Amino acid sequence: MPKRDTLSDTIKPEEIDADAKIDVTFRELGLDSKILKALDDLGYVTPTPIQAKAIPAALQQRDVLGIAQTGTGKTGAFTLPTMHKLAKGRARARMPRCIIVCPTRELAAQVAKDVEAYGKYLKLEMALLIGGVSFAEQDRKLMKGVDILIATPGRLIDQFERGKILMTGVQTLIVDEADRMLDMGFIPDIEKIFDMTPFTRQVLFFSATMPSEIKRLVDQFLHQPLSIQIARKNMTAKTVTQRIVRMPSSDAKQKRTALRWIIEKEDVDNGIIFCNRKRDVDIVAKSLNVHGHDAAPIHGDLAQSLRTETLDRFRNGEIKYLVASDVAARGLDVPTVSHVFNYDVPNHSEDYVHRIGRTGRAGRKGDAIMLVARLDERNYDDILNLINVKSIEELVIPGIEDFPKDAGGRKRGGRDGGKSRGRRDDSRGGRNRGQRNDGSYHDGSASTSKVDRKPASKRKSETQNTEKTSKAEARKPIERRRPAPRRKAAPGRDKPKPETTRTDAVQEYSKETPSSRNSTRRRAAPKPKSPSPENDTHAPKTKPGRSRNKSETSDNSTKQERPKKSAPKKGASKPKGKTPFGDDIPDFLKF
Numbered sequence: 001m002p003k004r005d006t007l008s009d010t011i012k013p014e015e016i017d018a019d020a021k022i023d024v025t026f027r028e029l030g031l032d033s034k035i036l037k038a039l040d041d042l043g044y045v046t047p048t049p050i051q052a053k054a055i056p057a058a059l060q061q062r063d064v065l066g067i068a069q070t071g072t073g074k075t076g077a078f079t080l081p082t083m084h085k086l087a088k089g090r091a092r093a094r095m096p097r098c099i100i101v102c103p104t105r106e107l108a109a110q111v112a113k114d115v116e117a118y119g120k121y122l123k124l125e126m127a128l129l130i131g132g133v134s135f136a137e138q139d140r141k142l143m144k145g146v147d148i149l150i151a152t153p154g155r156l157i158d159q160f161e162r163g164k165i166l167m168t169g170v171q172t173l174i175v176d177e178a179d180r181m182l183d184m185g186f187i188p189d190i191e192k193i194f195d196m197t198p199f200t201r202q203v204l205f206f207s208a209t210m211p212s213e214i215k216r217l218v219d220q221f222l223h224q225p226l227s228i229q230i231a232r233k234n235m236t237a238k239t240v241t242q243r244i245v246r247m248p249s250s251d252a253k254q255k256r257t258a259l260r261w262i263i264e265k266e267d268v269d270n271g272i273i274f275c276n277r278k279r280d281v282d283i284v285a286k287s288l289n290v291h292g293h294d295a296a297p298i299h300g301d302l303a304q305s306l307r308t309e310t311l312d313r314f315r316n317g318e319i320k321y322l323v324a325s326d327v328a329a330r331g332l333d334v335p336t337v338s339h340v341f342n343y344d345v346p347n348h349s350e351d352y353v354h355r356i357g358r359t360g361r362a363g364r365k366g367d368a369i370m371l372v373a374r375l376d377e378r379n380y381d382d383i384l385n386l387i388n389v390k391s392i393e394e395l396v397i398p399g400i401e402d403f404p405k406d407a408g409g410r411k412r413g414g415r416d417g418g419k420s421r422g423r424r425d426d427s428r429g430g431r432n433r434g435q436r437n438d439g440s441y442h443d444g445s446a447s448t449s450k451v452d453r454k455p456a457s458k459r460k461s462e463t464q465n466t467e468k469t470s471k472a473e474a475r476k477p478i479e480r481r482r483p484a485p486r487r488k489a490a491p492g493r494d495k496p497k498p499e500t501t502r503t504d505a506v507q508e509y510s511k512e513t514p515s516s517r518n519s520t521r522r523r524a525a526p527k528p529k530s531p532s533p534e535n536d537t538h539a540p541k542t543k544p545g546r547s548r549n550k551s552e553t554s555d556n557s558t559k560q561e562r563p564k565k566s567a568p569k570k571g572a573s574k575p576k577g578k579t580p581f582g583d584d585i586p587d588f589l590k591f
Helices: 002-011 033-042 049-059 074-086 105-118 135-144 153-161 178-183 187-196 212-221 252-265 278-290 304-315 349-356 374-387 456-464 466-475 504-512 515-519 550-559
Strands: 014-016 064-067 098-101 126-129 148-151 172-175 202-207 226-230 240-246 271-274 295-298 321-324 339-342 366-372
Touching: 014 049, 033 074, 033 105, 049 064, 049 074, 049 202, 049 226, 064 074, 074 098, 074 105, 074 148, 074 172, 074 202, 098 153, 098 187, 105 126, 105 148, 105 304, 126 135, 126 153, 135 153, 148 153, 153 187, 172 187, 178 187, 178 202, 178 212, 187 212, 202 212, 252 278, 252 339, 252 366, 278 295, 278 321, 295 304, 304 321, 339 349, 349 366, 349 374, 366 374
Parallel strands: 014 226, 064 202, 064 226, 098 148, 098 172, 126 148, 172 202, 240 366, 271 321, 271 339, 295 321, 339 366
Antiparallel strands: none
16 A cells, blocks of 8 residues: 555665666656756756655655765755746745755855756746845845745744744745754754644755654654665765874864974865864964965854855865864865865764765865874764774874974963962862861861961061960950940939929939939930928929928839829819810819
């Protein structure tokens, strides 16, 4: 049954030898006559093995899973059948009919170049949607209508979220270099792009390897695909001569010196130098220019306009050496590259195949030389297993052990001006805080005394005055906060005074407050002249319950109790004070 055959194709992909002979031609595949005319202009007559298998399946609207290395003709395998289907019809504004997703800007630009060459006789609109290019120009093309949109994942999602692209008209979705997407962390973006496109779209999915994450994507988004796998027997071209140089260390300056020695000894027309890190790309390019070699860097942190200009100058021969990261390893098509230098051993063995694939193209001979240090042995063994060889020819450089090295690295600025070279000061906080030379940790730690940050010259003078310092510390108060100064007591406040000498307000206050308040900060009321016994009859009238004898006053102040109210004497004058009932107190309030 056809369903069972399709399922078996998915489980067991058809494996084809990369050097297998193909008896069919492009004309027999049923492509459009205008596409055939463009292929004739390019000199292409016979398709590659993956093209011979993928093009008929794609023309039948089937999903295709292609597992093939670089240089096998993958770009033609998905662009030719797509352009054939899009030859009839016209795109609407903001609604592309085909989307090709590429991991890097360079690969996207290379695919756009091939699409332009294959479809020069077709009336198809093509747009390149990558980072580093003005949004205005891209928006203008999208509003005009695009048949084939070639984009990187990030910029495609940005334009979609801005409302500049509508995915409802997508008929074909193509994913190129899916394993490279995985390495660069684009898998979530690819899943989002799949969800944005209609369910009825055709998917052409190509990858050099099939990790578990890529298999999950295939199972999730591809519908009964035709699986084609190109055998990996001839991983590297036979026209490329491979050699390695054993480095005594991984020192950067020593590696740069060895690289210049190789360049000066080899007959190099032009070459590409690959580094693992962007920082090393800039350093190596600058080093080559300082020593009289025309070199320019290219990596992902540079502006797209500068990257495009650098590639054009390299193709035109204005630059002899191109120092690049892995962004240029895939999709960079310069047929005349004579040498490829691997300044670093790639972390992924597949990248080695892509790197050296930049030379020995179109039947030309090429050379690939790689610097291998002791720390690179594991990655080097992975490369040997991938290309199925036991060893690679070694190039011996005489006196390489005596090549100069970096003098201890860069100096770091700081309090000591970089003299410590990154060593941690024991006087600072951390795990070794308060550690002495004898290895003990808690002696002299900051938990018992302050950390001494003064220089040794000042410490010497301090040790001579140890006794004075200890005496001064002994006289220091325990509490750091200085107590508030106490005010001087008013004269005569410490002695108890008779209550009869105070006014009515002070008398009432003293009845409610203990006598200890005499020492508080509140100012005492002014003392009137003490009355004499002769003019006692002229003494101010007091309220009922007021103590009249000094003995009672002293007794009350000693016990600090409220005195009991005594009944007023007969004939005594009534106390004057305003009440709600008038000046006199009513009779019912006197009891």
